[in-house]
Amino acid sequence: MTSTVPGIPGSRIIELRAQVPPGQVLTYDLAALASAFEIDDPGRIAVETDGLRTALITIYPANPLGIMPPPSKADMLMDEHGRIVVGRYHNGRPARRRLFDPRTGSAVRALTFGTTGSGKSRTVQYVLAAEKLNGIVSWYGDLKGGQSAPEARGNVDWLATSQEEVILMLRAAVAVGQARQARYAAMGRNAFVIGDPDPLISVRVDEANRLLEKGAPYREEATYLVKELGRTGRSVGIGEELDAQASHLEELGGSDTLRGMLKEGEVTLLRWSSTMMKQLVSDGLLPPGTQLMPIPKSLKPRILRSQFEPGGDDDEDVCDTQGSAYLLSSPHPTSLMRHWRIGSILPMPGLDPEILALYGPGDPARIEEASMEAALAYDLRGTEAMALACEVVKEQYVKAKAQIQAVKGGRGAVLLADRVRTVLAEADDPMAPEEILVLVLADGGPDAKIGSVRNALGVLAEAGDVVRVARGLYAIAS
Numbered sequence: 518m519t520s521t522v523p524g525i526p527g528s529r530i531i532e533l534r535a536q537v538p539p540g541q542v543l544t545y546d547l548a549a550l551a552s553a554f555e556i557d558d559p560g561r562i563a564v565e566t567d568g569l570r571t572a573l574i575t576i577y578p579a580n581p582l583g584i585m586p587p588p589s590k591a592d593m594l595m596d597e598h599g600r601i602v603v604g605r606y607h608n609g610r611p612a613r614r615r616l617f618d619p620r621t622g623s624a625v626r627a628l629t630f631g632t633t634g635s636g637k638s639r640t641v642q643y644v645l646a647a648e649k650l651n652g653i654v655s656w657y658g659d660l661k662g663g664q665s666a667p668e669a670r671g672n673v674d675w676l677a678t679s680q681e682e683v684i685l686m687l688r689a690a691v692a693v694g695q696a697r698q699a700r701y702a703a704m705g706r707n708a709f710v711i712g713d714p715d716p717l718i719s720v721r722v723d724e725a726n727r728l729l730e731k732g733a734p735y736r737e738e739a740t741y742l743v744k745e746l747g748r749t750g751r752s753v754g755i756g757e758e759l760d761a762q763a764s765h766l767e768e769l770g771g772s773d774t775l776r777g778m779l780k781e782g783e784v785t786l787l788r789w790s791s792t793m794m795k796q797l798v799s800d801g802l803l804p805p806g807t808q809l810m811p812i813p814k815s816l817k818p819r820i821l822r823s824q825f826e827p828g829g830d831d832d833e834d835v836c837d838t839q840g841s842a843y844l845l846s847s848p849h850p851t852s853l854m855r856h857w858r859i860g861s862i863l864p865m866p867g868l869d870p871e872i873l874a875l876y877g878p879g880d881p882a883r884i885e886e887a888s889m890e891a892a893l894a895y896d897l898r899g900t901e902a903m904a905l906a907c908e909v910v911k912e913q914y915v916k917a918k919a920q921i922q923a924v925k926g927g928r929g930a931v932l933l934a935d936r937v938r939t940v941l942a943e944a945d946d947p948m949a950p951e952e953i954l955v956l957v958l959a960d961g962g963p964d965a966k967i968g969s970v971r972n973a974l975g976v977l978a979e980a981g982d983v984v985r986v987a988r989g990l991y992a993i994a995s
Contacts, residue, residue, distance in 0.1 A: 531576040543572050547810050550574065557820075563607040564810065565852045581607045582841060587871070588857040593647040599625075601647045603640075604840065604856040612844055612854040614644070614783055616653065617717055617756070622708025624717060624756035626747055631787030632762055634814070636839030638665045639859040640785065641723055641760055645669055646875040653717045654882045656690060658683035660724035668868050672876040674883055675898045680728055681907035684735050687742035689892040690720045690755060693884065694746060696891035697753035709754035715885045718755045720746065725759040729769045734914050737934070740980070758783075784845040788812040788838065809851055812841045934973045936962055938993065941983055947990035950974060 537543045543566055551559045560580035566572040585604065592602040592611075599617035606612050615625055631637035645666065648655045655673040659665045663678040670676050677686045697715065701707070711717050722728060728739045746757050761769060786809070815837060840856035860872040889895060897903040940956045941948060954970045974991055977983040986992050 529578065533574040533576075535572045535574060537570050539570070541570065543570055545572065559810075560813075563853060565849065568851075575608065577607070581609070582853065582855040583837075585840065585855050585858045587859070588643065588875075590650070592857065593643075593650050595647075595651050601644075601651075603643065603844075604842075604854050606849065606852050606854045608852075612856075613847065614785070614844065615846075616644075616648065616651065616719070617711065619711075622710060623751045624709065624719075624754050625758075626751070626756060626782035627758035627784070628782060629758065629760040629785040629787070630762075630789055631760075631785075631842075632789060634839065635787035635812075636841070636856060637760060637762075637787055638723075639840060640787070640842075640856050641721070642666050642668065642872055643857065643859050643875070644758075645673060645721075646872075646877070648719050649673070649876055649881050652712070652882045653719050654884050656686055656718065656720045658686055658722040658728075660722065660727045665723050668872040668876065672873075672881055674881050675895070677898075679907055680733070680735055681910040682903060683722055683728060684738060684742070684910055685894040685903075685906060687720070687722075687739065687746065689895050690718070690757075691742055691745050691749070692891040692893060693718070693888045694749040694753050694755050696888045697755070698749060700887065701753060708752055711754070715754055715888070716882050718750075718884065719758065720750075720755060721758040721760065723760040724762065725769060726761040729759075735910075737932070782846065785842050786845055787840070787842045788814070809843055810853060812838055812853070814838060933957070933965055933969055934976055936960055936965075937970060937973045938977060938982055941991060941993040944992070947986045947992040949989050950991070953991070 535543065535545075545564055545566075547559050547562065547564065550562055550564070551557070554562070554576060556562060556576070558580065560583070561577045563575045563577070563581070564572055565575075582605075588602070595601055595616055596613075597619070598615070599619050600613040600615045602611045603614045604612045617623075617625060629637060629640060631640070645655055645657060649672055655669075656675040656677075657666070657669055657673045658677040659669070660678075660680065660683065663670065663676065675686055677683045701709075709715075709717070722743075727733065729736055729743070733739070743757065743759070746755060749755075750757060759769060789812070840858070842854060842856065843850060843852070844854060859875065860869045884892060884895070894903070894906050897906055936957050937953055939960070940953050950967060950970050953974070954965065954967050957965050957970060974983060978985060978991070982994055983991050984994050
């Protein structure tokens with residue numbers, strides 16, 4: 518099938534349908550396809566498969582995603598399905614992302630992956646601006662000290678720029694969720710309706726791998742809070758998003774529960790690392806056998822030039838694929854799309870006026886009065902008192918770390934989960950909870966009960982730190 522490009526005489530778009538026999542699964546090599554069609558720019562070819570036998574191969578006269586316009590206000594407004602238009606696919610069709618699911622009354626959980634220079638920060642800015650326009654309360658943790666999205670300051674309800682403040686923000690979000698849960702139970706409500714009586718809340722942590730990776734100071738508590746918010750937030754109108762440069766999901770808390778929640782959410786994959794694709798498939802975020810065309814750093818085709826050719830050394834290597842992505846949770850997970858052009862093309866010496874215009878005038882939406890008492894530290898945001906509250910969080914961590922070092926020469930732990938982990942790490946054979954309790958009580962730490970040990974084992978098993986080797990027997994994960 519062929520079609521002429523509007524406004525370009527003589528240009529054609531060619532679409533081919535490929536299919537393999539029953540019993541086989543279609544695979545392809547993009548470079549081989551480009552070579553077969555004598556095309557020197559792989560960006561001119563788009564391949565979309567059904568994951569089984571059939572593929573649509575589209576050949577364009579030029580890269581269809583080479584130039585992107587800025588969004589319109591209509592793109593940023595949620596439709597009746599709770600979606601905004603974030604960009605367009607190679608075929609010009611709108612690429613949509615869900616901010617809320619009105620059919621189930623559920624807030625959205627989301628994950629955005631992207632390496633350095635992939636356009637992750639601009640993607641985040643666009644969604645934050647859309648949330649402001651739609652009256653959604655945005656709580657945003659920017660773990661680059663506020664540098665990822667400086668224009669967000671004053672345009673979101675809560676901007677946290679340190680790990681300690683993000684912990685306070687997550688604690689407050691969980692507390693608001695619990696407060697809403699109690700109020701909604703009294704009302705007989707089992708789902709969320711925007712603005713009746715409360716606004717939708719979106720809690721986002723950018724550079725989340727810094728908070729959740731191994732060795733991060735608040736990893737254990739942060740992972741717990743993210744999981745707890747995922748469990749309770751959906752039905753009470755509190756969504757959450759993690760934006761990360763992680764090359765492995767282990768850098769996002771190492772939690773099977775966390776992985777499971779993300780599989781059901783809105784997942785955006787910008788330019789990724791070499792190991793990410795295998796991880797996404799093995800963790801079930803993509804069906805087995807799914808293939809995605811790698812997103813290059815530059816749209817410019819590679820041209821070989823002879824050393825004897827004059828003027829062959831003045832080519833500029835422009836990295837201009839920012840915003841290109843796959844919306845893995847959309848109806849077209851293997852179809853390449855590109856986000857709208859957000860902000861000025863060239864770097865600005867200060868705040869970007871185009872991004873500020875995207876947010877628009879006025880104050881952002883705030884949480885409801887009924888939940889402010891539960892949201893501890895909410896009233897401190899943007900004040901000098903917040904720095905003092907963050908110091909308290911830091912002191913709590915330092916004190917706990919010192920206590921851990923004091924118990925058994927640094928091998929024990931005040932936190933029961935750490936004490937249980939230590940016992941199993943030193944054991945030669947799998948142990949029953951009763952045996953573990955005896956050794957936990959002997960480590961010089963606080964008193965513990967068998968029920969608490971069993972609960973700690975459940976948490977550690979869910980996190981992948983221990984394994985159940987047989988009924989009632991546990992061992993440290995290898």
